[in-house]
Amino acid sequence: MADPHAKMTKATPREVMVSVVLGLFAPLVAIVLIVFLVNSIQSEQVDEDSPEIAEKAVLRNIAPVAKLDAQDASAQRVERSGEEIYNAVCVACHTSGALGAPKLNSKGDWGARIAQGYETLVNNAINGIRAMPPRGGNPDLSDLEMARAVAYMANTSGASFKAPEAAPAAAEAEAATxxxxxxxxxxxxxxxxxxxxxxxxxxxxxxxxxxxxxxxxxxxxxxxxxxxxxxxxxxxxxxxxxxxxxxxxxxxxxxxxxxxxxxxxx
Ligand code: HEC
Ligand code: HEC
Known part of the structure; x- marks a missing residue:
């Protein structure tokens, strides 16, 4: 009669070995698989060469500029016409000819001045010349408004200057650059x-x-x-x-x- 215990004790060490090895090996395999998975996800995310990534990078790069642009546009002041500026500011001297100012609707007063050219006139009106104060004494006037007011005045007196339409920010930036x-x-x-x-x-x-x-x-x-x-x-x-x-x-x-x-x- 075989002793059942003898059989058990014979098998037990092998079974223990197998289960110990499997017990260690299985989690090891799982860990290796997880590491692989994480690596592959990460490498997908940092693939700089993919066109979508490059495109996103470009959009990210230009985003601040685009935002700035939008803010500028919404904050942009309303530029008044040459006639409005004239009636608000320049009229003080240029209607009566006070201090020797060339008068509106006076070809005689303006002829020689117009001959200097539009740009010179605008510069002199912006920076001042002799008794003519810079910007007619109103520093809030923009370059564009000054240019329009000069065109308005000179055009009543024989010139045919074309006042700029452009927003001054762009024009000024252009001049500076x-x-x-x-x-x-x-x-x-x-x-x-x-x-x-x-x-x-x-x-x-x-x-x-x-x-x-x-x-x-x-x-x-x-x-x-x-x-x-x-x-x-x-x-x-x-x-x-x-x-x-x-x-x-x-x-x-x-x-x-x-x-x-x-x-x-x-
Ligand atoms: C953020 C990306 C981007 C940048 C930066 C860029 N462009 Fe473009 N440009 C485009 C795209 C997109 C088109 C095509 C638009 C379409 O036809 O649908 C294009 C088209 C053009 C065209 C053809 C327009 C037409 O009528 O077919 C010109 C010209 C042009 N770009 C000039 C420039 C110049 C000059 C610069 C640099 C000062 C510049 N681009 C910078 C994206 C860009
Ligand atoms: C305080 C008086 C006064 C005001 C206000 C005034 N001007 Fe004058 N302006 C003058 C006088 C004086 C002259 C003549 C200066 C000279 O040539 O000696 C003059 C000359 C000019 C000239 C000719 C410059 C040249 O090169 O011959 C222009 C252009 C001009 N003014 C534009 C303007 C504009 C635009 C305004 C309004 C924004 C304005 N002025 C407001 C007094 C004034």
Missing amino acids: TAAAPAADGKAVFQASCALCHAAGIAGAPKLGDKAAWGPRIAQGQDTLYKHALEGFTGKSGMMPARGGNASLPDGDVKAAVDYMAGQAK
């Missing part, structure tokens, strides 16, 4: 402000040197391309932000970059 960097280098502007999207063709932007993408756009004519680059443009392939999202970029720079891009696709 062009004074600092007179020559607009299209390639340099492209690299600094447009390459972000146009070098690789991100977000639907026509790629530099891609004749197929540029052909029909160039066919619209230079003025349309300038306009779309300056004012922004939403077409079939995506959204082109005004001035490439760089609100302080002067017109000349934007146009130079457009010329450079169009030239690369010919």
Whole structure:
């Protein structure tokens, strides 16, 4: 008669070994699998080369500019017309000719002054000249308002100056930037402000040197391309932000970059 205990004691050490090994091994496998899983999720998230990530990075980069732009627009002052400014400020001297001011509707008073050119007149009115105080003595007047008031006055007296329509912020920024960097280098502007999207063709932007993408756009004519680059443009392939999202970029720079891009696709 076999002793059941003997059989048990024979099997027990092996069974113990197996269960010990399995008991250690199973959680180890689980841990390795979890590590793999976490790694693969992480590497998916930091894949800088994927176009969606690059696009998100671009949008993140231009977001502050876009926001700033919106704030500026909402905070923009209302620019008055030349006639309104004249009647509010300049009338004090320029109607009566007080202090020797050239009078409204007086070709005799204005002839020689108009001959100096619009720009000189506007500069003299802004900065003051002899008994003419800077900005007619009202420092709150903007350059645009001054330019309009000068055109209004001079045009009653023989000139035909065209008062600027543009918002002064853009015009002033342009003057400041062009004074600092007179020559607009299209390639340099492209690299600094447009390459972000146009070098690789991100977000639907026509790629530099891609004749197929540029052909029909160039066919619209230079003025349309300038306009779309300056004012922004939403077409079939995506959204082109005004001035490439760089609100302080002067017109000349934007146009130079457009010329450079169009030239690369010919
Ligand atoms: C306090 C009086 C006074 C006020 C106010 C005034 N002006 Fe004058 N302005 C003068 C006098 C005086 C002259 C002539 C200066 C000279 O050539 O000696 C003059 C000359 C000018 C000239 C000609 C400058 C040139 O180069 O020949 C312009 C342009 C002008 N004013 C624009 C304006 C405008 C725009 C305003 C309103 C925003 C204004 N002025 C308000 C007194 C005034
Ligand atoms: C944030 C991305 C982005 C930046 C930065 C950018 N662009 Fe664009 N641009 C686009 C997209 C997208 C289009 C295509 C829009 C469409 O046709 O749907 C485009 C189109 C254009 C066009 C063609 C417009 C037309 O009428 O077909 C011109 C010109 C242009 N961009 C000029 C510029 C210049 C110049 C700069 C730099 C100052 C610039 N872009 C920067 C995204 C960008």
